[in-house]
Structure formats: structure tokens, C-alpha cells
Amino acid sequence: MSEIESKIKHLSVELHRHNYNYYVLDSPIISDFDFDMMLKELTMLEKQYPELIDSNSPTQRVGGGLTKKFDTVKHRNRMYSLDNSYSFEELEDFENRINKVIEEKVEYVCELKYDGASISLTYEGGELVQALTRGDGFQGDDVTRNIRTIKSIPLLLNGDYPESFDIRGEIVFPNAEFEKLNQKRLINGEDPYANPRNLASGTLKMQDSVEVAKRPLECLLYFLVGEKLGISTQFDALNKARYMGFKVPEISEKFNSLQGVRSFIEKWDTKRHELEYETDGVVIKVNSLAQQEELGYTAKSPRWAIAYKFKAEQKTTLLKEITYQVGRTGAVTPVANLEPVHLAGTVVRRASLHNADQIEKLDVRVGDTVFVEKGGEIIPKIIGVDFDSRPADSIKTVYLKECPECGSTLERKEGEAQHYCHNSNSCPPQIKGKIEHFISRKAMDIDGLGAETIDLLYKAGLVSNIGELYDLSSKKSDLLSLERMAEKSVNNMLEGIENSKNIEFEKVLFALGIRYVGETVAKKLARSFKSIDSLIIASFDELVSVDEIGERIAESVINFFLEEDNIKLIDKLKDNNIKFVSEETEISTDNLHLEGKVFVVSGVFDVYSRNELKKEIEKFGGKVTSSISKKTDFLVAGEKMGPSKLEKANKLGVKIVSENDFVKMID
Ligand code: AMP
Numbered sequence: 001m002s003e004i005e006s007k008i009k010h011l012s013v014e015l016h017r018h019n020y021n022y023y024v025l026d027s028p029i030i031s032d033f034d035f036d037m038m039l040k041e042l043t044m045l046e047k048q049y050p051e052l053i054d055s056n057s058p059t060q061r062v063g064g065g066l067t068k069k070f071d072t073v074k075h076r077n078r079m080y081s082l083d084n085s086y087s088f089e090e091l092e093d094f095e096n097r098i099n100k101v102i103e104e105k106v107e108y109v110c111e112l113k114y115d116g117a118s119i120s121l122t123y124e125g126g127e128l129v130q131a132l133t134r135g136d137g138f139q140g141d142d143v144t145r146n147i148r149t150i151k152s153i154p155l156l157l158n159g160d161y162p163e164s165f166d167i168r169g170e171i172v173f174p175n176a177e178f179e180k181l182n183q184k185r186l187i188n189g190e191d192p193y194a195n196p197r198n199l200a201s202g203t204l205k206m207q208d209s210v211e212v213a214k215r216p217l218e219c220l221l222y223f224l225v226g227e228k229l230g231i232s233t234q235f236d237a238l239n240k241a242r243y244m245g246f247k248v249p250e251i252s253e254k255f256n257s258l259q260g261v262r263s264f265i266e267k268w269d270t271k272r273h274e275l276e277y278e279t280d281g282v283v284i285k286v287n288s289l290a291q292q293e294e295l296g297y298t299a300k301s302p303r304w305a306i307a308y309k310f311k312a313e314q315k316t317t318l319l320k321e322i323t324y325q326v327g328r329t330g331a332v333t334p335v336a337n338l339e340p341v342h343l344a345g346t347v348v349r350r351a352s353l354h355n356a357d358q359i360e361k362l363d364v365r366v367g368d369t370v371f372v373e374k375g376g377e378i379i380p381k382i383i384g385v386d387f388d389s390r391p392a393d394s395i396k397t398v399y400l401k402e403c404p405e406c407g408s409t410l411e412r413k414e415g416e417a418q419h420y421c422h423n424s425n426s427c428p429p430q431i432k433g434k435i436e437h438f439i440s441r442k443a444m445d446i447d448g449l450g451a452e453t454i455d456l457l458y459k460a461g462l463v464s465n466i467g468e469l470y471d472l473s474s475k476k477s478d479l480l481s482l483e484r485m486a487e488k489s490v491n492n493m494l495e496g497i498e499n500s501k502n503i504e505f506e507k508v509l510f511a512l513g514i515r516y517v518g519e520t521v522a523k524k525l526a527r528s529f530k531s532i533d534s535l536i537i538a539s540f541d542e543l544v545s546v547d548e549i550g551e552r553i554a555e556s557v558i559n560f561f562l563e564e565d566n567i568k569l570i571d572k573l574k575d576n577n578i579k580f581v582s583e584e585t586e587i588s589t590d591n592l593h594l595e596g597k598v599f600v601v602s603g604v605f606d607v608y609s610r611n612e613l614k615k616e617i618e619k620f621g622g623k624v625t626s627s628i629s630k631k632t633d634f635l636v637a638g639e640k641m642g643p644s645k646l647e648k649a650n651k652l653g654v655k656i657v658s659e660n661d662f663v664k665m666i667d
């Protein structure tokens with residue numbers, strides 16, 4: 001080994017060790033300054049001798065680059081979930097079930113149930129090779145690149161380790177950091193994140209690992225999976241994982257009866273709020289791995305473990321103000337602004353009041369002392385009012401009449417809970433929200449554009465609707481003059497916009513943000529109607545005849561296309577070559593002998609359902625419309641067809657064919 005090589009090696013080993021001391025053990029033995037100097041030295045050497053860079057060097061945690069789509073990968077060992085319990089009686093049932101299978105004494109290990117995103121790490125030859133999210137338990141997303149940025153996760157293991165194994169744990173966002181980040185967002189006028197758990201899982205799925213590296217994620221490990229692990233109990237497993245260099249929570253205890261388990265639960269039910277991370281329960285595991293094997297698994301979870309869920313904590317606090325938030329669809333959500341209160345480890349300032357009915361039901365008023373509760377994953381909610389402490393001069397809450405953002409009158413349709421601002425094309429949060437939705441990953445998937453940039457573009461008057469995104473390529477100098485917009489990010493953004501022209505129709509349809517048309521509905525509509533043009537002219541009946549398309553969706557689709565602005569928008573997008581036709585239709589060109597023919601289908605049929613008939617017609621190149629006109633070529637007439645249609649067809653000289661005739665036509 002050359003002198004340089006050994007110097008690099010030495011620095012690497014030392015830096016890994018100091019990382020471990022700092023991030024895993026929480027007890028650094030050198031100053032931050034000295035650490036930075038060593039890191040700098042290593043970086044310099046690697047720059048000079050790039051051929052000597054090891055992929056596991058401490059400098060290589062952020063490999064850079066974007067992950068556009070996370071690969072789905074099968075777990076080599078299934079990730080089970082846990083049965084839940086909410087009372088000590090249920091724990092006794094758990095023990096009884098165990099005692100039916102196991103005759104000897106059973107020892108339990110209690111661990112805290114950390115509330116984050118589960119992860120499975122694979123190590124081969126002491127090296128981290130893969131990190132998968134839980135997904136559905138059988139397969140998860142490959143988030144290795146992002147996981148490598150978490151400093152408490154060892155890239156290389158210490159001492160003696162199994163050749164190949166998986167280790168499971170939880171990715172968490174520390175409470176204090178969560179608070180800090182939310183404070184910052186509030187100051188910037190941004191919405192705070194709901195809870196550390198969502199933030200942790202959201203961060204894991206970020207496309208840019210450089211951004212992930214900036215977030216203080218941690219990984220707490222609790223489970224080893226594999227063969228020849230050299231351990232015989234769960235408690236050993238925890239120790240072994242610690243010894244290999246993983247961050248394993250110190251809070252775990254062995255008990256030889258449920259009595260002990262109970263005391264552990266009672267102790268941590270209150271003390272958990274002093275911890276650095278959110279927890280939502282205790283996990284109780286049979287300690288002996290041999291006994292675990294005997295007990296085995298149900299379809300979903302191990303029989304040798306159970307989660308005891310803590311009850312949601314409640315607090316009272318003052319309701320200072322009710323504000324109203326306008327979302328992308330114009331839906332208005334009332335928000336309770338609270339005197340900040342510590343609840344389940346975080347400071348709660350805001351809680352959702354859902355809608356006008358909820359306000360009415362709770363009779364909640366500004367100045368009230370309210371009960372706030374926080375469950376595992378939900379935004380805190382107000383569950384009641386302490387009427388005894390209501391001030392004498394309290395005034396009943398009157399729901400807002402006008403949109404807080406654009407001033408137009410709010411409306412609430414009968415049978416709906418939510419109020420809406422219908423000024424969808426000039427209400428700022430709706431405009432921005434629509435663009436954000438349009439560019440999102442499951443829609444047009446436009447890279448290089450985020451909420452902040454959209455805000456910037458909107459404020460600068462460069463983009464005020466989706467269509468104008470496609471004008472940006474001719475406004476490069478305007479873009480470059482914006483704050484924080486360097487040449488590279490502008491190019492990146494324009495390239496992303498250009499690439500969106502390849503996005504398939506069903507995603508484009510979803511991206512338009514038609515109310516109630518989510519991802520699945522968009523797929524269904526795209527597959528049935530094949531193009532935006534046939535969707536635009538689709539009648540209510542035609543829409544509801546599609547599988548799983550109900551009246552509410554049909555109405556919303558029709559209303560969307562009735563708006564002239566929306567048709568203009570579609571025309572503009574068409575001009576920019578956005579895909580508005582399903583690929584499928586484009587491909588089936590060999591069978592187009594009904595091409596150009598216009599059909600109306602009416603009545604009930606023997607062989608085909610009406611919908612199948614329509615699909616057949618389209619498959620062979622024909623077009624289906626809902627009402628008979630001069631342009632109609634054929635009326636496919638079934639039984640129970642209305643006499644007026646028949647009359648009209650006769651009058652206009654439209655050919656009337658039966659189901660049998662039609663089959664012959666396409667045969
Ligand atoms: P559930 O998501 O309710 O099925 O609960 C199972 C999840 O709890 C697992 O997938 C883990 O992500 C999480 N968990 C947190 N802490 C632990 C722990 N100490 N042992 C096992 N699972 C845990």
C-alpha cells in the first residue's frame with residue numbers, strides 16, 4: 001500500500017469511528033473542529049487521487065444525483081406487522097395463547113415502539129448493500145441512496161459480524177429537530193409538518209439525497225434476521241447489533257412474567273414524553289428465538305410478539321382564533337389556532353376543526369378552553385369544549401362567508417360537509433395548488449420545480465396557470481433574473497417541463513386536478529374513453545356506466561369541461577403536444593375498419609353490455625357519441641330503446657342496426 005493509500009485508509013477508519021462516537025453513542029471524543037479538519041483532509045486527498053476513493057468512504061454518504069423512481073424490490077425475508085393490544089387483559093390473552101404452545105417458562109423482552117417509518121437494511125460482508133421500506137411487507141422501495149446519508153447507520157460494520165443478514169428498524173425524526181423545522185416554516189409563512197413520523201417517511205422518499213442529508217434523520221434498530229447469527233435470544237440480538245455499530249435504544253428490559261411487563265408499560269406511558277423520539281407503544285417479544293420459532297406467524301404477524309398501544313394523550317388549552325385554509329380544490333378547512341401546548345412530545349399550535357358541522361357540533365368558540373388530543377398519525381384534533389370555563393361574553397362561531405384568499409363568496413352544496421371557494425382560476429392558493437398537483441410525481445412528474453419555485457414564479461407573474469408552464473422556455477432571461485435561480489436550476493426546470501410531454505394520457509388526466517378524479521379514477525376514465533375529446537363530450541349516462549364511476553364523479557367531470565377556461569387550458573396543452581390520447585388507441589391501427597364512423601348505442605343487449613359495445617366500436621376505430629345528430633352513421637339498437645331515439649334516427653336517415661348486425665360488421 002502506498003503512503004497515500006494508507007493515509008486515506010487511516011483517515012477513513014478514524015472518521016467512521018468518530019461518526020460512531022458522535023451519532024450512535026452520543027459521546028464524541030474529539031471536537032467538531034478536529035473532525036471537520038480530518039474530513040477536509042480526506043476530501044482533499046480523494047480529490048487529488050480519485051482512483052483511491054472507496055464507495056464506503058465517510059465522504060461518500062451523499063453520492064449526489066437524483067432517484068427519479070424508487071425501484072420496488074422483494075424482501076428476502078417478509079416484513080410482518082404487529083398485532084395491537086390496548087389493555088392488560090389483551091396481554092393476558094396473548095400469554096395464554098403462548099402457553100398453549102410453549103410448556104417451559106417464557107421470558108419477555110419489552111422495547112419501546114418508536115413511531116417512524118420501518119426500514120430493512122441488508123449487509124453483506126459487513127457492508128451496507130441495500131435499504132428497503134416496508135411497503136406491503138412482501139416488497140418495498142429501494143431507498144438505499146437516501147439511507148446512506150443517515151450518519152448513525154454504519155456503512156461498514158465493526159468486529160465480527162454475520163456474513164449476510166438483514167437488520168430492521170425505524171427511521172425517526174427527533175422531536176426537537178421537528179419543532180425547530182416547524183418554527184422555521186411558520187416564520188416563512190409555510191404550513192408546519194403534521195408530525196415527526198410523516199416527516200420521516202416523507203424525507204425517505206425525497207428524490208434528492210442531498211436534501212435528505214440535510215435532514216437530521218436517525219435510525220433505531222431492533223431486529224436481526226438471517227441465518228448463522230450466533231444468537232439465541234432477542235436480548236442477545238439487541239446487544240449483538242449494538243456491538244456491530246448500530247444505534248439500538250438503551251431502553252429495553254427482560255422480564256420473566258407479565259407483572260414486569262406491566263410495570264414497564266406503566267413507567268413508560270408517562271416517561272415517554274421526555275424522550276427524544278415519538279413512541280406510540282411498547283413491543284413485547286418472546287425472548288427465546290427457539291420459542292419464537294415454535295410459535296411462528298399468523299398471516300400477518302408473529303405470534304411471539306405484540307404491541308401495546310399507549311392511549312392518546314389529552315390536554316386542555318385556549319382557542320385563540322379560528323382561521324380558514326383554502327386548498328387546491330378550493331375546499332376550505334377551518335383551523336383552530338391554539339395557545340401552544342405540549343402534547344405527546346411536541347408543541348401543538350394548530351388543530352383541524354374539519355368543517356362547519358364539526359364546529360356546530362362541538363359548539364366551539366374563540367376564547368374557549370378546549371380539549372386537544374393527538375393520536376399516532378393524525379393531526380391533533382379538538383374533541384370537546386370545557387363549557388365551565390367559557391367566558392360570559394363568548395360569541396357563537398359564525399362560519400366564514402367569503403374566501404380569505406380572494407374574497408369570493410363561499411358555497412356549500414347540499415349533502416356536503418365542506419365549504420368551497422369556486423373562484424378556482426384566480427384564487428391564489430388554488431392556482432398554486434393546481435400547479436403543484438400538476439407537477440407532482442404521480443402526475444406530470446416534473447423535476448426541478450417545487451412548491452417554493454412555483455410560489456416564486458407566481459409572484460413574479462410568470463406563471464398563473466398550468467398552461468403557462470409551457471411558455472417558460474421562451475422566458476429564460478426572466479427566469480434567470482429571479483432570486484435563487486441559477487442557470488443550472490433553470491435548465492433543470494425547463495428540461496423537466498419538456499420531458500412532461502412524454503407523460504401518458506391517464507397521468508395527464510389525473511394531473512388536470514378535476515375534483516374527485518384521483519389516480520385510479522383517471523386511469524379508469526382514460527381506459528374507457530381513450531382520449532380527452534371523447535371524455536369532453538361524454539354524457540352523464542356514459543360516465544356512470546363506467547365501472548366504479550359514480551354520480552358524484554360524473555357530475556364533477558361534466559362541470560369541469562363546461563368551464564370555458566378549462567377547455568382553453570386543454571387546447572393550450574394540446575398545442576404544446578401534451579398527450580391527450582391513450583397509447584393503446586394509437587397502436588390498434590390494424591383493425592380500423594370502422595374508422596370515422598359515428599355510433600350511438602341505445603337500449604339493452606344480449607351479448608354485450610352497453611359499455612362493452614362501446615369499447616368494441618372504439619377498438620375498431622369508430623366513435624361513440626351520446627345523442628343522435630346528422631353526423632351519426634349508425635344507431636345500434638337494443639331492446640327497450642326509447643321511441644324518440646328511433647324516431648329521430650329515422651328522420652335523419654341514420655342506419656339502424658341490431659346487436660347481431662353489429663357483430664357481423666366487426667367480424
Ligand atoms: P404496525 O405498523 O402497527 O403493524 O406496527 C409494526 C411496526 O412497529 C413495525 O413495522 C415497526 O416499524 C414498528 N416498531 C417500532 N418499534 C419497534 C420495536 N421495538 N420492535 C418491533 N417493531 C417496532
Ligand code: ZN
Nearest residue numbers: 403406421427
Ligand atoms: Zn378563493
